[in-house]
Amino acid sequence: MKQELEKRWVKGPDGVDFEVEPLRDYYCEAPPTVMPAAYSKIIEGLFNWARAESLWILGFGTGCGAIEMRPLMTPRFDAYRYGIQWRPTPRQSNLFVISGYLSVKTLKRVIRSYEQMPNPKYVVGLGSCTINGGMYFDSYNTITRLDEYLPVDVYITGCMPRPEALLAGFEELKRIIRAGKGEGANQYAERFDWYKANQKRVIHDWDMPDYNW
Amino acid sequence: MSFEWIKIPYALLTLFIVANYGFLLTAVMAKIAARVGRRHGIPVWQNYLDLIKNYGLRSSITHGVMFYLGPVFRLTGGVGLLMFVPTIYGSVMFSNMSFAGDLILALYFVFFGSLGMALGAGESGHPYSAIGVTRGLSQVTAAELPFALAVYAVAVQYQTLSVTEIVAAQQGGILNWTLFTNPIAVAAAMLSFLGSMMRPPFDVVLAPQEIPIGPPTEYHSSYLALMQTNRAIFPIAKIVIYMNLFFGGAASWPVFFLKVFLIYLVSVIVGVVFPRFRVEQSIRWFLIWAVPLGVIAIVIA
Amino acid sequence: MTMQPLYQALKAGFPIGELTEQRPDLAFITVPREQLRGLLLHLRDQEGFTHLVLLTAVDWIEEDRFQLTYLLHDRKGARDIGLRVMLPRQAVIEGAPMESIHDLWPTAATYQRELREMFGIDFPDSPGVNEDFILEGWREIPPYRRDFDTLKYSNETFAPRPGRESQDPAQYMKAQLYPDGA
Numbered sequence: 001m002k003q004e005l006e007k008r009w010v011k012g013p014d015g016v017d018f019e020v021e022p023l024r025d026y027y028c029e030a031p032p033t034v035m036p037a038a039y040s041k042i043i044e045g046l047f048n049w050a051r052a053e054s055l056w057i058l059g060f061g062t063g064c065g066a067i068e069m070r071p072l073m074t075p076r077f078d079a080y081r082y083g084i085q086w087r088p089t090p091r092q093s094n095l096f097v098i099s100g101y102l103s104v105k106t107l108k109r110v111i112r113s114y115e116q117m118p119n120p121k122y123v124v125g126l127g128s129c130t131i132n133g134g135m136y137f138d139s140y141n142t143i144t145r146l147d148e149y150l151p152v153d154v155y156i157t158g159c160m161p162r163p164e165a166l167l168a169g170f171e172e173l174k175r176i177i178r179a180g181k182g183e184g185a186n187q188y189a190e191r192f193d194w195y196k197a198n199q200k201r202v203i204h205d206w207d208m209p210d211y212n213w
Numbered sequence: 214m215s216f217e218w219i220k221i222p223y224a225l226l227t228l229f230i231v232a233n234y235g236f237l238l239t240a241v242m243a244k245i246a247a248r249v250g251r252r253h254g255i256p257v258w259q260n261y262l263d264l265i266k267n268y269g270l271r272s273s274i275t276h277g278v279m280f281y282l283g284p285v286f287r288l289t290g291g292v293g294l295l296m297f298v299p300t301i302y303g304s305v306m307f308s309n310m311s312f313a314g315d316l317i318l319a320l321y322f323v324f325f326g327s328l329g330m331a332l333g334a335g336e337s338g339h340p341y342s343a344i345g346v347t348r349g350l351s352q353v354t355a356a357e358l359p360f361a362l363a364v365y366a367v368a369v370q371y372q373t374l375s376v377t378e379i380v381a382a383q384q385g386g387i388l389n390w391t392l393f394t395n396p397i398a399v400a401a402a403m404l405s406f407l408g409s410m411m412r413p414p415f416d417v418v419l420a421p422q423e424i425p426i427g428p429p430t431e432y433h434s435s436y437l438a439l440m441q442t443n444r445a446i447f448p449i450a451k452i453v454i455y456m457n458l459f460f461g462g463a464a465s466w467p468v469f470f471l472k473v474f475l476i477y478l479v480s481v482i483v484g485v486v487f488p489r490f491r492v493e494q495s496i497r498w499f500l501i502w503a504v505p506l507g508v509i510a511i512v513i514a
Numbered sequence: 515m516t517m518q519p520l521y522q523a524l525k526a527g528f529p530i531g532e533l534t535e536q537r538p539d540l541a542f543i544t545v546p547r548e549q550l551r552g553l554l555l556h557l558r559d560q561e562g563f564t565h566l567v568l569l570t571a572v573d574w575i576e577e578d579r580f581q582l583t584y585l586l587h588d589r590k591g592a593r594d595i596g597l598r599v600m601l602p603r604q605a606v607i608e609g610a611p612m613e614s615i616h617d618l619w620p621t622a623a624t625y626q627r628e629l630r631e632m633f634g635i636d637f638p639d640s641p642g643v644n645e646d647f648i649l650e651g652w653r654e655i656p657p658y659r660r661d662f663d664t665l666k667y668s669n670e671t672f673a674p675r676p677g678r679e680s681q682d683p684a685q686y687m688k689a690q691l692y693p694d695g696a
Contacts, residue, residue, distance in 0.1 A: 088426045094266070132677075
C-alpha cells in the first residue's frame with residue numbers, strides 16, 4: 001500500500017485536524033447492482049439501437065494494439081461515420097477496447113476505469129493476447145485470458161488485427177447490442193465476487209477499493 | 214399590459230424548432246469539417262442517437278447539488294437567450310418574450326451558461342474540470358469584451374437597447390443592415406463570435422475526445438445529454454442575437470435558417486483553416502485585434 | 515577505424531581482459547570488478563566516452579555468473595565500448611552488494627533499480643533502489659533470472675485458455691508452403 005493512500009490525520013489550513021482515508025473518501029464503495037432494462041420492450045429496443053449506433057470508446061490504449069485504433073480516425077477508415085467516437089473520460093464512454101496485451105499493472109488501471117463507466121458498457125478484446133495470451137502466453141506479467149477479469153462482448157483475433165477487422169468487430173458488437181445481449185455490466189454485477197477473486201489473484205498489491213465508482 | 218398565455222406554447226414551439234435545427238446544423242457542420250479532411254464524417258442524425266443513448270444510460274452518480282444544477286444553468290443560458298430575443302422579426306408567434314428583455318439581459322444570458330458550468334464542474338472535484346473551467350472563463354471573458362463593446366456601439370447608433378427596435382431599424386434593404394452602417398462594430402463582434410463558438414482555433418476549453426476535455430470531465434448520462442441539448446440550442450440562440458443586431462434579423466423561417474447557417478459557417482470555415490490557439494494566445498489575440506476594433510466602434514458612434 | 519589503439523592504451527594502465535571487437539566502432543572488454551570504477555572514470559574524463567548508453571545484466575546460469583554490461587558511447591569519435599563485469603551468481607543471490615555508479619551518471623540509478631527488481635542484483639548505495647520499478651507486488655524470485663520458469667508461473671497464475679497450440683514457426687511454414695515435403 002502506497003503511503004499517500006493510507007489512513008492518516010491531516011492538519012487543515014484553518015488549523016483543524018481531520019482524518020483522511022483516501023480509499024473511502026474519493027470513491028463510492030457500494031458494490032455494483034444489476035440494473036434492469038427499461039420497462040417497455042419498445043423503449044429498450046430504441047435505447048439498444050441508439051447504444052449500438054453511438055459507441056463511445058474510452059481513449060485508453062492498454063497495449064500495442066492501440067496503434068491500430070488511430071487509423072480508424074483518419075480519412076481512410078473514418079470510424080466516425082459508424083457512430084464511433086473516442087472520449088477521454090470513462091464517465092462518458094460505453095465501450096472499452098482492450099488493445100492487445102494486458103500486463104498485470106495495466107489490468108489494475110483497466111479495472112478502475114471499467115468500473116467508472118456508466119452501466120450499459122461493453123468490452124472488446126483486441127488481438128490474440130486478450131484471447132489466449134498470444135505471443136506473450138508464457139510471460140510473467142501478462143494475463144492470458146481477458147474474460148477471467150472482465151466480461152468481454154467481442155474478441156477480435158489477429159496479431160495485430162487490421163483496422164478493417166476492427167470495424168468488422170464493431171459491427172458485430174452492434175449486432176449483439178441491438179439483440180439486447182450486450183449486458184456485460186450486469187453480468188459483472190451478478191458475478192462480482194467471482195471477478196473480484198480472479199482479479200485479486202493476479203493483482204497482489206491491491207491498493208484500491210473493491211469497487212470504485 | 215396583460216400576459217398572453219398563448220405565448221407559452223408559441224415559445225415551446227420556437228424552442229422545439231430551434232433545438233432540432235441546432236442538432237441537425239451541428240451535425241452538418243461537423244460533416245462539412247470532416248469533408249475538408251476528406252472524411253465522410255458523422256451521419257446527420259448522429260446527435261439524436263448520442264442524445265438517446267445518454268438518456269438511456271442506466272447508472273449515474275452525483276457529486277452534489279451544484280453538479281445537478283450545472284447543466285441546468287447551462288441550458289437556462291441557452292434557452293433564456295433564445296426566449297428574450299425575437300427569433301422571427303414581426304411574427305407574433307415567434308417573438309417570444311422579447312418585449313420583456315433588452316440587450317443587457319441577453320448579454321447576461323450569454324455569460325450565464327459558462328458560470329453555471331463553472332460551478333457544476335467545480336463541484337465534481339476533478340482536476341481536469343478545474344483546469345477547463347479556468348481556461349473557459351478566461352477565454353469567454355476575453356471574447357465577451359469586444360462583443361459587449363460592439364453591442365454598446367450598436368445601441369448608441371440606434372439610440373435604443375431593445376432588440377426588436379434595432380431589427381426594425383435595419384429593415385428595408387440590405388444596405389440598412391448594421392453590417393454596412395457600422396462595419397467596425399460588426400467586425401469586432403464577429404471576431405468575438407469566433408471565440409464563443411467553441412470551435413477551432415478557440416476550442417481548447419472543450420476539446421472533445423482529448424485528455425483535457427475540460428469542464429465536463431465528470432459529466433455523464435443525463436447530465437451530459439442535457440449539456441448536449443444546450444450545445445445545440447446555445448449556438449443558434451447566439452447566432453440569432455448576431456443576426457438581429459448586425460444582419461437585419463429574419464422575417465420568416467427560411468430566411469432564418471439560411472442566415473443562421475451562413476453565420477455558423479463563418480466560424481466553421483475559420484475553424485478548419487486555422488489550428489488551435491492556447492488559452493493565453495487566444496486571450497492575447499482578442500485583446501490585440503478585437504478589443505481595439507470595439508473601442509473604435511464606440512468612439513465613432 | 516579500430517578500437518585497438520584505445521585498448522592498448524587502456525591495457526597499459528589497467529589489468530583488463532581480452533578485447534572482443536564486434537564492429538570497428540563497437541568493442542567489449544571484460545574487466546575485473548575492482549577496476550570498473552577507475553576505468554569508467556578514465557573513459558569518461560580522458561577518452562571522451564561521456565554517455566552511458568545502458569547498464570544491463572546477463573544471467574549465465576551454466577557458468578554460475580551474472581554479467582553486468584556497461585555500454586559507453588563516445589560522441590566525438592562515434593564509437594561505443596562495453597565493459598563487462600562478471601559477478602559470482604550464488605553470492606549475488608544471497609545478497610552480496612555491487613558498487614553503484616549513480617554518482618558518475620545519474621541515469622545509472624534507474625538502471626540499477628531495474629536490475630535490483632529484475633535480477634535481484636543489489637546496489638545498496640543507489641538512490642531509491644528498493645522502490646518498485648515496473649512490477650507491482652511481485653512475490654516470486656526476480657523474473658529475469660533464468661531459473662525462474664515463466665511458462666510455469668504463467669500457467670499457474672493466469673488461467674490459460676485450454677486448446678492453445680504452439681508450433682515451431684520454421685516447421686509450420688515449411689509444412690504450409692511445401693505440403694509435398696519438397
